[in-house]
Amino acid sequence: MATISAYETANGRRYRVRYRKPDRTQTDKRGFKTKREAELFASSVEVAKARGEFIDATAARATIGVLGAEWLATQTHLKPSTARSIESAWRVHVEPVWGGRAVADVRHSEVQTWVTRLARTKSATTAKRAHGILSSILQRAEKDRRVATNAARGVNLPRKKARKHIYLSHNQVDALASNAGEQATLVRFLAYTGLRWGEATALRVRDLDLLRLRASVVENAVRVGGRIVVGTPKSHRSRSVPIPQFLAESVSRLCEGKSRDALLFGDGGYYVRPPSSQSGWFERAVRATMAADVSFERVTPHDLRHTTASLAISAGANVKAVQRMLGHASAAMTLDIYADLFDDDLDAVGAALNHAAGAATVGRMWANGRESTAVS
Structure with missing residues (x-):
C-alpha cells in the first residue's frame, strides 16, 4: 500500500506519496498541497494497478525518437521496397516533428493538425x-x-484518389507490342499473364513448363535505392500462372541457348530495368501507339496487369480463377479492385429479375382464372 508523509518547503507544507510499481520497485511523487490530494493520488495508483492500467511516469517520458528507432528495428518482415519507403517517411516527415517529444506529451489535436498540414503539400499516400x-x-x-491511449487513433485522414484503371483491347495490346520491338514478347506476356513487372523480370527458364503452359511465380525483382533486390512475390506466396498457347512459341524462342537458371527476360545476369516514365523503350512504344490510334490512352506496365483481368473476365473466366492468376489474397479483393469489370453482370441480374417477376405475375393471373396478354 502507498504511504503518505509530510515535508516542509519554503512555500509551506507539502505531501509525498511513496508507492510500489507493478514490478515491485519503489518510487514516489511529491508536491501535493493537501493530504486529501495525496490520498486521492495514492488511491488512483492502487486502482490503476489492480485494473492493469498503471502508467509509469518514467516510462512515459521516453521520446518518440527513441521509441521510433526501436520500432523501425522490428520491421524486418517488410519487403525491401516497403521498408525503404517507411524509413524515408520516418526520417523526412515524422522524426523532425515528433522525435524530441515524450510519448505522454503527444495530443490527439496536435496529431490531427499535423496530418492536415501534411496533406496540403504532400500526397494522401505520404500523409x-x-x-x-x-x-x-x-x-x-x-x-x-x-x-494510457494512442493519441493518433481516430485521426481524420485524407482520402486517396483511386487511379482510373486502363484496359487495353486485344488489338491495342498487339499494337503496343509491335511498337516495342525486341520487347514485344515481354509486353504480350505482361498483358496475358497478369504478372507484376518485378515478377516477370525475375522469371528464370526453370520457372516455365511450356508443355503444361504454366509459369511458376516464385521471385520478385524490385529496384531499391539504385540496386535490384530479389525476394518473394508481393503476397509472399508462389503461384502458377497460365500461359496462352499463342505465346508459347515466342516464349520458347527466348529460352533457346539459355541454362535453366538464366533469366527469361534480359541479358545475361542482369534484370531488365523498369522503363522510365519519361524515356526508354516502353515510353517510346506508348507514344508510337498513341500517334497511330487516337483512342489509345497513356499506359504503364502495371496497366497491362489490369488488362489481363479485363481480358480474362471478358473471356468468361470466373473471379476465383482471376484471383489465383493475379495472386490476390482473396476473391473479395479481386472484386473490390475490378468491380467496374462486372457491370455487365449487373445488367444480367436485372434482366433475370425482370424475367422471374414477369413469370410469377403471369402464374398468379392464370391461377385466378384470368387470361393475360403479358409478355414475360
Whole structure:
C-alpha cells in the first residue's frame, strides 16, 4: 500500500506519496498541497494497478525518437521496397516533428493538425504513411503501458484518389507490342499473364513448363535505392500462372541457348530495368501507339496487369480463377479492385429479375382464372 508523509518547503507544507510499481520497485511523487490530494493520488495508483492500467511516469517520458528507432528495428518482415519507403517517411516527415517529444506529451489535436498540414503539400499516400508510423509507435507505447491511449487513433485522414484503371483491347495490346520491338514478347506476356513487372523480370527458364503452359511465380525483382533486390512475390506466396498457347512459341524462342537458371527476360545476369516514365523503350512504344490510334490512352506496365483481368473476365473466366492468376489474397479483393469489370453482370441480374417477376405475375393471373396478354 502507498504511504503518505509530510515535508516542509519554503512555500509551506507539502505531501509525498511513496508507492510500489507493478514490478515491485519503489518510487514516489511529491508536491501535493493537501493530504486529501495525496490520498486521492495514492488511491488512483492502487486502482490503476489492480485494473492493469498503471502508467509509469518514467516510462512515459521516453521520446518518440527513441521509441521510433526501436520500432523501425522490428520491421524486418517488410519487403525491401516497403521498408525503404517507411524509413524515408520516418526520417523526412515524422522524426523532425515528433522525435524530441515524450510519448505522454503527444495530443490527439496536435496529431490531427499535423496530418492536415501534411496533406496540403504532400500526397494522401505520404500523409497516411507518416501518420501510420506515428500511430504504430504510440500503439506500441500503449501496449507497453507508457501511455494510457494512442493519441493518433481516430485521426481524420485524407482520402486517396483511386487511379482510373486502363484496359487495353486485344488489338491495342498487339499494337503496343509491335511498337516495342525486341520487347514485344515481354509486353504480350505482361498483358496475358497478369504478372507484376518485378515478377516477370525475375522469371528464370526453370520457372516455365511450356508443355503444361504454366509459369511458376516464385521471385520478385524490385529496384531499391539504385540496386535490384530479389525476394518473394508481393503476397509472399508462389503461384502458377497460365500461359496462352499463342505465346508459347515466342516464349520458347527466348529460352533457346539459355541454362535453366538464366533469366527469361534480359541479358545475361542482369534484370531488365523498369522503363522510365519519361524515356526508354516502353515510353517510346506508348507514344508510337498513341500517334497511330487516337483512342489509345497513356499506359504503364502495371496497366497491362489490369488488362489481363479485363481480358480474362471478358473471356468468361470466373473471379476465383482471376484471383489465383493475379495472386490476390482473396476473391473479395479481386472484386473490390475490378468491380467496374462486372457491370455487365449487373445488367444480367436485372434482366433475370425482370424475367422471374414477369413469370410469377403471369402464374398468379392464370391461377385466378384470368387470361393475360403479358409478355414475360
